Amino acid sequence: MAYAEKRYKIRNGKPTKQFTWRAKYRKPDGTEGSEPGFPTKKIAEDWGDEQERKIKEGTWIDPDRYRSPFGKFARKYMAERPKRGRTVGTRWDLLEAHILPKWEHAPLISLNWFDVDSWQMTLPCDDVTKGHCVSLMSTILTGAVDARWLPVNPIQGRRRTKAVATTPAVAPAGSDExxxxxxxxxxxxxxxxxxxxxxxxxxxxxxxxxxxxxxxxxxxxxxxxxxxxxxxxxxxxxxxxxxxxxxxxxxxxxxxxxxxxxxxxxxxxxxxxxxxxxxxxxxxxxxxxxxxxxxxxxxxxxxxxxxxxxxxxxxxxxxxxxxxxERKKRQGVAYREExxxxxxxxxxxxxxxxxxxxxxxxxxxxxxxxxxxxxxxxxxxxxxxxxxxxxxxxxxxxxxxxxxxxxxxxxxxxxxxxxxxxxxxxxxxxxxxxxxxxxxxxxxxxxxxxxxxxxx
Incomplete structure (x- = not known):
């Protein structure tokens, strides 16, 4: 049964009269889990009861996991989901060049489609690469759902917004020839x-x-x-x-x-x-x-x-x-025709x-x-x-x-x-x-x- 503890705030090394409530509940492995920062005892107990209900249903996700940085799970995914050699290299190139500089430290639970879509529109690369970046992020987040690090993939199945052209259209650089x-x-x-x-x-x-x-x-x-x-x-x-x-x-x-x-x-x-x-x-x-x-x-x-x-x-x-x-003949170098x-x-x-x-x-x-x-x-x-x-x-x-x-x-x-x-x-x-x-x-x-x- 979940319960709540009163936790006094500390200032200058001494407890004050201000306090919040910490929820306590039993994790699936038998250890005790806790979550601080609730304003009332009732809210803390209700939150703890909800965790234990999800544990019994088999739908619980450890809060420590869904607060983990995206970069942490991305590296776990790449290590445990090996693909063909060339595919692995391409994925790491996308992660290092585009994805991790923006999202490495973002908590998994904080990701949403609006932010990801807005970000991909500003990437300094061609549209195909933008699509590959979003697709790879979605693949990793689906892995996070499967591994019980996230309840749902917030960007799965969404259609990207194409960037608005700011310059007049020009003829393609390459011809059919x-x-x-x-x-x-x-x-x-x-x-x-x-x-x-x-x-x-x-x-x-x-x-x-x-x-x-x-x-x-x-x-x-x-x-x-x-x-x-x-x-x-x-x-x-x-x-x-x-x-x-x-x-x-x-x-x-x-x-x-x-x-x-x-x-x-x-x-x-x-x-x-x-x-x-x-x-x-x-x-x-x-x-x-x-x-x-x-x-x-x-x-x-x-x-x-x-x-x-x-x-x-x-x-x-x-x-x-x-x-x-053409290369002229000289000492140590043979003649080469044009x-x-x-x-x-x-x-x-x-x-x-x-x-x-x-x-x-x-x-x-x-x-x-x-x-x-x-x-x-x-x-x-x-x-x-x-x-x-x-x-x-x-x-x-x-x-x-x-x-x-x-x-x-x-x-x-x-x-x-x-x-x-x-x-x-x-x-x-x-x-x-x-x-x-x-x-x-x-x-x-x-x-x-x-x-x-x-x-x-």
Whole structure:
């Protein structure tokens, strides 16, 4: 049974005649809880009785917890709710740069939607980042509710207020040409990069594989075969199987302290990202050559067999896409020719956007375009509609045509001066790969072709 105690105020080390009442009640663990500052005995006893009633109902929340600073529970949440490595780093970046400077010392119970919404409107960042900040705060506060640190999440399910524009609208900084690249420019950049690095660029543009998924490709998952019934026969095509990715992120300990940048293999982001990417015939052929030549198990790695770091890859891609100045030969420095710009601003992410734009351009059905991009298709159609061999063949035919049209426009018949795209002469011991690689040729000649390529 709750009760109340009279507590006299202290002034200059001596009790005065002024007093308040302290509520006393029994906590779930058997210890005694107390709450000071009530003006009357009745109010203190009623408050204590209410706590014991909630304890019996199982709805009680310790006042010490909901008065805890937001930052304290945020660190507890981050330590006890681990996510994928890159996601953890992104969350800590949002906390340190935007959320904790404002809310670290705010009691959990003091947070309300009006204050949070007003705060996010003033953040000095883009609107997407503002949304991520509010979403992360809501996720943490929901965790506080689940952990019995809060009775309710005050910002859950609320729609953010967009900041009022104070300057006249201006044209977007980037044009469509900077977001989607032509097949010709993709091939030109790939030609500059050379066979292995160039194949990475071409594969990204023609399949939509993302950066980490490309680095995670191993030999056993390349040029696998998709088979589906088609009429009275079986339809087949070569695929790259995506089952993992290489994540590069800032590793942190449980308190958020940075431990350095690491690269690690992780499962794909979700079930939709685990997929088989259908290869147009020309790309299957290029991968056939690459598998024969490449000595490492990681198929899109550095020339020394290591995973590419983003910064090191950009040192390769930027001059190939943006161009570079001529460098004169001098002592200790080799001559380097000038490269005019081919595709300024090209990134691997932009190439993934390019691929999806190409899919829309050539009329790829939604069921297939979502699958190949690794996206979940929203709505009931995502449950009922699935790719058919006819859809797949249409996509491959159109992707193949994009390649050959670009090659004709460039006047090319080979890539990197070593991969001939012309039908081999009669009697050559290589399989006929002028337009495709047949399953029979691939299975029969793969071993012999690898030996022949290594000898060249």
């Amino acid at each position: 900077e977001k989607v690249f032509t097949p010709e420019s993709v091939l030109q950049v790939a030609e500059r990069l050379g066979p292995a690095k160039g194949l990475h660029v071409i594969t990204t543009a023609w399949t939509g594989i993302n950066w980490g998924e490309g680095l995670g490709l191993q030999r056993a998952n390349c040029l696998r075969v998709r088979s589906q019934p088609w009429g009275n026969a079986t339809w087949q095509c070569f695929v790259l199987r995506v089952v993992q990715e290489v994540a590069e992120y800032e590793e942190r300990d449980e308190s958020g302290r940075k431990l350095g940048t690491v690269q690690r293999i992780e499962p794909t982001k979700n079930a939709f990202r685990t997929r088989d990417l259908d290869l147009p015939p020309f790309l299957a052929r290029l991968w056939f050559y690459h598998l024969a030549d490449w000595p490492f198990d990681w198929m899109l790695c550095t020339p020394t067999g290591k995973w590419w770091r983003r910064s090191n890859w950009l040192k390769q891609l930027r001059p190939a896409a943006d161009g570079r100045e 490269w005019p710009p081919l595709a300024p601003g090209m990134t691997m992410r932009a190439l993934r956007h390019t691929h999806d734009s190409w899919q829309d351009q050539i009329g790829v059905r939604a069921a297939l375009s979502f699958e190949q991009a690794g996206h979940k298709r929203p709505g009931i159609k995502g449950v009922y509609q699935h790719p058919t061999p006819d859809m797949r063949q249409h996509r491959l035919d159109e992707m193949e045509d994009l390649f050959w049209t670009a090659m004709r426009n460039l006047g090319w018949t080979s890539l990197w001066g070593r991969v001939s795209l012309v039908k081999p002469p009669a009697g050559d011991d290589l399989p006929n790969l002028s337009q495709t690689i047949s399953m029979e040729d691939y299975r029969r000649d793969r071993r012999g072709y690898r030996s022949r390529s290594e000898a060249m």
